[in-house]
Amino acid sequence: MISTPDNVxxxxxxxxxxxxxxxxxxxxxxxxERVTFSSxxxxxxxxxxxxxxxxxxxxxxxxxxxxxxFAETYSVWNSTNxxxxxxxxxxxxxxxxxxxxVEERGPNSFxxxxxxxxxxxxxxxxxxxxxxxxxxxxxxxxxxAEHSPDRHDLPIIEWDESNKIIKYHxxxxxxxxxxxxxxxxxHVPYNPLHDKGFVSIGCAPCTRAIRPGEDFxxxxxxxxxxxxxxxxxxxxxxxxxxx
Numbered sequence: 001m002i003s004t005p006d007n008v009x010x011x012x013x014x015x016x017x018x019x020x021x022x023x024x025x026x027x028x029x030x031x032x033e034r035v036t037f038s039s040x041x042x043x044x045x046x047x048x049x050x051x052x053x054x055x056x057x058x059x060x061x062x063x064x065x066x067x068x069x070f071a072e073t074y075s076v077w078n079s080t081n082x083x084x085x086x087x088x089x090x091x092x093x094x095x096x097x098x099x100x101x102v103e104e105r106g107p108n109s110f111x112x113x114x115x116x117x118x119x120x121x122x123x124x125x126x127x128x129x130x131x132x133x134x135x136x137x138x139x140x141x142x143x144x145a146e147h148s149p150d151r152h153d154l155p156i157i158e159w160d161e162s163n164k165i166i167k168y169h170x171x172x173x174x175x176x177x178x179x180x181x182x183x184x185x186x187h188v189p190y191n192p193l194h195d196k197g198f199v200s201i202g203c204a205p206c207t208r209a210i211r212p213g214e215d216f217x218x219x220x221x222x223x224x225x226x227x228x229x230x231x232x233x234x235x236x237x238x239x240x241x242x243x
Contacts, residue, residue: 003137044142066124068203079189
């Protein structure tokens with residue numbers, strides 16, 4: 001089956017009444033070898049990883065190694081590989097582009113302006129993501145509605161015009177309590193930073209623990225205005241109008 005915006009409504013209908021694992025199995029049947037999952041080793045992503053690997057579903061799993069991740073993130077990556085006897089594939093920034101950025105602007109230029117930060121995110125995340133998604137039909141994510149106001153109204157299945165791919169958010173409407181309960185019940189490895197107030201964990205220089213009363217995204221790019229806090233991985237564009 002070809003992945004197009006028209007497939008979204010059909011898949012939404014097929015999703016009704018199915019568990020996450022059952023729907024993932026259906027996707028891999030309809031789009032063989034073209035279903036992929038992006039993991040940052042967050043609470044949410046570890047839930048989905050367990051669903052995929054414990055049930056041996058033919059879904060590819062990859063991560064974006066920006067080169068600035070926390071040591072704890074690498075540790076949970078390693079623990080996940082060991083527990084599930086797998087090797088999660090990593091995509092890295094283009095060496096020449098990254099080297100040019102650091103040489104011209106310095107290693108911490110992202111603190112100096114929003115544009116510098118977005119350029120860094122593009123090189124370390126967005127461009128590697130495009131390579132990771134190339135040739136795939138379904139992109140599975142760990143996005144949850146609680147994470148930010150922009151995600152409250154997300155559909156569980158949507159068309160990503162930027163990457164020309166269908167996105168599926170299996171635990172979009174799960175609460176934080178449901179995520180933690182699943183992790184504990186199934187003995188899933190998780191990032192210990194979550195126990196220290198880190199909710200959304202990205203690159204180490206751009207992530208801090210949140211304070212009581214702050215929203216989920218307060219710990220990411222905390223020096224910027226709230227309306228600018230996206231790295232470009234999840235951009236919403238409308239499909240081009242048909243002639």
